[in-house]
Amino acid sequence: MKLTRHNGRVGKNGAYNPKHNDRSFNINNSEHINEERAKENIYWDCFNGYRTFYDKEKECELANTFEEVEELYYSIHYKDFIEGQNERNVKNRHPERNRTTSDILKHKKTCPEETIYQIGTLDNHISPDILLQIVTDFMIEITERFGTHVHILDWALHLDESTPHIHERHVFDCENQYGELFPQQEKALEKLGFDLPNPGKPSGRNNNRKMVFDSACRALLFDIAKSYGLHLEEEPEYGGRKYLEKQDYILTKQKEQLALQEEKLEELTMKIEDVEALIEEFADITYDKAVEVVTDAVKKETHLEDIRLVEESKNWVLSPERKASKKEREYAAKRLDGVIAKIKSAMQSAVQKIQNKLMQPEVKRAGTEQIKAKARTSVLSKLAKAKITADQKNMERISQTNTHSFRDNSL
Structure with missing residues (x-):
């Protein structure tokens, strides 16, 4: 039995x-x-x-x-x-x-x-x-x-x-x-x-x-x-393939290959979902970091440029070539020092305003969507290239299988 x-x-x-x-x-x-x-x-x-x-x-x-x-x-x-x-x-x-x-x-x-x-x-x-x-x-x-x-x-x-x-x-x-x-x-x-x-x-x-x-x-x-x-x-x-005719065995083998390809496709779909989740999870982090980098750059470059202009004015006032008295020149330099202090304070306020603006929900949402779109486009481009390569290999495999099948039948 x-x-x-x-x-x-x-x-x-x-x-x-x-x-x-x-x-x-x-x-x-x-x-x-x-x-x-x-x-x-x-x-x-x-x-x-x-x-x-x-x-x-x-x-x-x-x-x-x-x-x-x-x-x-x-x-x-x-x-x-x-x-x-x-x-x-x-x-x-x-x-x-x-x-x-x-x-x-x-x-x-x-x-x-x-x-x-x-x-x-x-x-x-x-x-x-x-x-x-x-x-x-x-x-x-x-x-x-x-x-x-x-x-x-x-x-x-x-x-x-x-x-x-x-x-x-x-x-x-x-x-x-x-x-x-x-x-x-x-x-x-x-x-x-x-x-x-x-x-x-x-x-x-x-x-x-x-x-x-x-x-x-x-x-x-x-x-x-x-x-x-x-x-x-x-x-x-x-699994008792010794009972199968030659063509039945070939068909069974082809079905197994198709089933394996379907499983790989399902695994690829799961990986795509994982990538999508990863893009979603890190889009906020990427945007926040971008805001931080941008505002730091704005602060640094604007701050240094404004102070450089004031320092040049200060050096010009203090130069011996000026006709004003030493006392007047020192007073003007002191006032310019006050300007530099105000620039630093104003710049800090401006940076904070920029950050607040960029972090507003509607602005941040638009920014993160751009980041996700760029990342998604890159991923899809790579998948499309991989699909073309896989299709070419499948066509070659099918062609070889059909050739072998013809030769087997002719024996």
Whole structure:
């Protein structure tokens, strides 16, 4: 028999909805579900514990459905992150980026991961009791080993479809740089000590800690199943490329490359958002520093020029060539010294007025927008050049792939 452990988060309609798992919908409209056998299903969640079909009829104090359970869990555990991030968004003048815990519950990167467990097929499978014992032992072991960063939210044993199987949903999380708990898979697995399959290469779709984690889970699940006396096929269903025809393999490889490019594009988008936030955060600092430099320069240059002119007048008055008496000349020089003092005082007042003017909200806003525009233009220019280079490389890669494909077909 084959043991199947399949993971997923999103489908064509977005993040997976747990309504299917706890049957919180009208099953009369689903031909593949046996309504009578549905009463034998078993459910568990992190707030209510074990429940059956008949327990579901009772009103729960915290949450009735898996959907409500997950909403409540995210609200309790990730509220601090959402509030902190929203405050940072407002501070950086991007309130449109604000989210709720419901938003991250439904986002493809932060929603729970769903795993399906099944041993056997329609015609040959183990009993539901043994399946439940094996998967329960496995979940207990996972919680004991990795429960600090991997949290099982809910699961359901389905006996109302063709083959007994279990749907289980969990979330990976760890603290971010601000000490706020947040769903982030790779960081959580890094905290748990999982390395990249190829540590010397950058992290990506084909080189991430989740691959190592899944491999460890698969090995653990097989060990537990063997302890129940089961003899299972250990060749995974996925990745068996020896069963694919040559062209199927080529297409699969091309799809993997496209998926990798999509992931890189998403990472680039995140980096652009980071740059945008950085521009926002430091625009005020840049403007304030510019005001300080400009006013210092104005003060220095104007101050020195005015005093130089007065000093020249003073030297002219005191020169022996003047016909006025020494007393008159000394009096005039003293008066000029007074002028210099007044210039210094007036200049200080003028500098303060300039600073106050430049720091007025409307003036500062216009100035910071100019700074951001210049910085943004520079960043976008570099990204455009990088995109042209990437497009050229992609065209060369596609051309080479098509050439190799033609040669393979001609053999």
